[in-house]
Amino acid sequence: MIETQNLTKIFYDRKRGQIRAVDGVNFRCQPGRIFGLLGANGAGKTTCLRLLATILQPTEGTARVAGFDICKQPEQVRANVGFMATTTALYPRLTAREIVEYFGRLNGLDPRRLRQRIDELFTTFAIHEFADRRCDKLSTGMQQKVSVARTLIHDPPVMIFDEPTVGLDVMTARTIMDFIRSCRDRGKTVIFSTHVMVEAEKLCDTIAIIHEGKILAEGTLAELRARYARQDLEDIFVHVVEGTA
Amino acid sequence: MLDTLRDRRTLISMIVVPLLLMPGLVVGMASLSLKLVQRAQQQVATIMILGAEHAPAAVAHIRQAKGFEVVPAASDYAQRISEKKLRAAVEFPTGFEQALASDQQPTVKLYHYAGEMRSQFAVRNLERLLNEYRDEVVAKRLASRQLSPDVLQPFDTAEENVAPPEKVGGSIFGGLIPYIIILLSLTGAMYPAIDLTAGEKERGTIETILASPVARSELVFGKFLTVMTASVATAILSLASLVATYMLTPKSFAQMGRGGASFQIAISGKGVAAVLLMILPVAVMFAAALLAIALLARSFKEAQSYISPLTIVVVLPAVASLLPGIELDARLAFIPILNVSLVSKEILTGTYHWNYIGLIFASSCIYAAAALFIAVRAFQRESVLFRT
Numbered sequence: 001m002i003e004t005q006n007l008t009k010i011f012y013d014r015k016r017g018q019i020r021a022v023d024g025v026n027f028r029c030q031p032g033r034i035f036g037l038l039g040a041n042g043a044g045k046t047t048c049l050r051l052l053a054t055i056l057q058p059t060e061g062t063a064r065v066a067g068f069d070i071c072k073q074p075e076q077v078r079a080n081v082g083f084m085a086t087t088t089a090l091y092p093r094l095t096a097r098e099i100v101e102y103f104g105r106l107n108g109l110d111p112r113r114l115r116q117r118i119d120e121l122f123t124t125f126a127i128h129e130f131a132d133r134r135c136d137k138l139s140t141g142m143q144q145k146v147s148v149a150r151t152l153i154h155d156p157p158v159m160i161f162d163e164p165t166v167g168l169d170v171m172t173a174r175t176i177m178d179f180i181r182s183c184r185d186r187g188k189t190v191i192f193s194t195h196v197m198v199e200a201e202k203l204c205d206t207i208a209i210i211h212e213g214k215i216l217a218e219g220t221l222a223e224l225r226a227r228y229a230r231q232d233l234e235d236i237f238v239h240v241v242e243g244t245a
Numbered sequence: 246m247l248d249t250l251r252d253r254r255t256l257i258s259m260i261v262v263p264l265l266l267m268p269g270l271v272v273g274m275a276s277l278s279l280k281l282v283q284r285a286q287q288q289v290a291t292i293m294i295l296g297a298e299h300a301p302a303a304v305a306h307i308r309q310a311k312g313f314e315v316v317p318a319a320s321d322y323a324q325r326i327s328e329k330k331l332r333a334a335v336e337f338p339t340g341f342e343q344a345l346a347s348d349q350q351p352t353v354k355l356y357h358y359a360g361e362m363r364s365q366f367a368v369r370n371l372e373r374l375l376n377e378y379r380d381e382v383v384a385k386r387l388a389s390r391q392l393s394p395d396v397l398q399p400f401d402t403a404e405e406n407v408a409p410p411e412k413v414g415g416s417i418f419g420g421l422i423p424y425i426i427i428l429l430s431l432t433g434a435m436y437p438a439i440d441l442t443a444g445e446k447e448r449g450t451i452e453t454i455l456a457s458p459v460a461r462s463e464l465v466f467g468k469f470l471t472v473m474t475a476s477v478a479t480a481i482l483s484l485a486s487l488v489a490t491y492m493l494t495p496k497s498f499a500q501m502g503r504g505g506a507s508f509q510i511a512i513s514g515k516g517v518a519a520v521l522l523m524i525l526p527v528a529v530m531f532a533a534a535l536l537a538i539a540l541l542a543r544s545f546k547e548a549q550s551y552i553s554p555l556t557i558v559v560v561l562p563a564v565a566s567l568l569p570g571i572e573l574d575a576r577l578a579f580i581p582i583l584n585v586s587l588v589s590k591e592i593l594t595g596t597y598h599w600n601y602i603g604l605i606f607a608s609s610c611i612y613a614a615a616a617l618f619i620a621v622r623a624f625q626r627e628s629v630l631f632r633t
Contacts, residue, residue, distance in 0.1 A: 076458070083456035085452065089449030089450050091448070091450055103457060106458065106459055107457065107458055108458070
């Protein structure tokens with residue numbers, strides 16, 4: 001469960017002055033549903049997700065993730081969140097197994113449970129065959145799988161994905177999307193960001209359109225279609241964004 | 246930490262360099278300097294004798310000596326000496342022999358190239374020969390007055406070194422060893438520190454680690470410990486290889502000592518252990534400071550450009566302690582790095598000024614703690630972690 005309350009993040013740039021990357025954002029994500037943040041580049045999606053993962057600290061407002069406050073209990077939040085982004089790379093000189101083990105230990109898993117989890121995950125994602133190869137020797141697809149295993153090692157109830165399929169080929173992208181769906185089916189709270197309309201249409205139960213740090217529209221696909229009298233998500237998006245211009 | 250050890254570059258700088266460099270440096274430098282000096286001494290020096298007709302006896306004495314090639318007298322001797330074509334020239338004034346016979350004091354001029362080693366050798370040789378001739382003349386004069394040469398030597402002097410061997414050895418190496426250890430603990434820490442901060446940013450792994458339930462301060466500590474381990478390992482390995490070199494080839498050390506005289510070097514193990522202890526807080530300070538500075542960089546190369554000037558900043562105080570005349574006092578005791586160098590020099594000569602030792606250790610620890618604090622704060626600032 002994710003609940004934001006007037007979540008705001010202001011950056012100070014010497015040339016451009018104050019930048020309200022995330023501006024008074026309020027939304028709620030329910031477990032067992034996929035919440036999508038839809039927006040153009042620079043809209044504030046990544047910042048918003050980083051705030052939820054406690055990688056950044058909000059300037060104003062707060063949020064509750066898995067029952068913990070991101071400002072007051074960041075470590076508990078992180079213990080209950082799996083964060084995956086294009087910027088969450090792997091350590092190239094460690095093997096797949098070593099990385100997943102390391103993060104498992106960081107999350108406080110005891111050795112026996114850790115071994116169990118690794119076994120489960122490696123079997124589910126077919127990692128066993130390259131488990132002991134160094135990460136810089138793995139293909140992108142293999143690296144993605146290891147990244148996923150790393151994110152899931154502590155079986156977190158909340159999953160945060162930042163543009164998960166950017167730069168991936170069709171097959172790997174599908175694997176990721178299937179994986180996101182399976183997270184939802186297992187009752188996790190899932191939030192992810194994208195600017196690819198097709199992806200949002202296929203995956204999301206709830207969509208929020210974000211632009212210049214503010215949420216301009218929120219609802220299920222059906223609700224949005226009815227509200228804006230358009231079928232295509234892209235049309236809806238453009239209408240909503242340009243409506244405020 | 247496993248990641249760091251795996252990195253080949255770290256391995257090389259941490260293990261290979263100290264193990265090979267140390268013995269290489271010591272043996273290499275010693276034998277090289279010895280060879281050069283010997284060669285210069287043995288070379289036949291070209292000299293010129295001016296006014297030879299005024300002092301046939303002196304000139305004969307010079308000519309019978311080996312190691313000189315006398316070229317015919319010419320007036321451009323000054324130019325040839327400065328161009329190193331001629332090593333030296335000796336000039337006898339007109340009426341030299343007559344002046345000698347009538348107990349006057351003529352001056353024999355020696356022309357040379359000041360500071361140029363071979364010219365100096367030639368001059369020294371010439372002086373030696375002239376002194377021999379002078380002694381002959383003196384002996385003749387005394388004899389003609391029925392005096393014995395002993396009249397000129399009323400008493401004898403004898404030198405005796407009373408400082409115990411460890412003080413002598415310590416004085417020479419006391420300055421060198423702490424300097425080496427300090428420098429090595431800095432260089433050993435540099436690469437891992439950069440790799441663990443700017444390197445993480447470059448690889449994209451910084452967010453991955455930030456998303457794990459580890460507190461920021463714990464994160465800094467882990468990195469700090471890794472850097473410390475690398476730094477300490479480098480210093481210890483270098484020291485060990487230095488010791489091993491000394492034990493295997495004691496002569497090369499003696500040759501490096503001043504004057505080339507060989508003497509026993511006995512450096513106590515206790516002294517070395519004490520020095521290592523004193524340097525420990527300095528190593529902590531280095532590790533923390535390097536982490537904080539490298540974190541400011543966005544990439545490996547940028548980090549290196551911030552950190553390279555640091556080597557100079559660290560080397561200066563360490564070298565200053567090698568200068569003669571810089572002794573430990575209350576003021577210098579507060580300057581980081583310099584204070585540790587100076588007190589280490591004293592410890593290795595067996596002098597334990599406990600009040601200074603305590604003071605310096607305490608101040609080093611304070612500096613170390615301050616550096617650590619800064620490093621932790623740096624890791625908590627988003628603007629530093631996510632510099633774009």
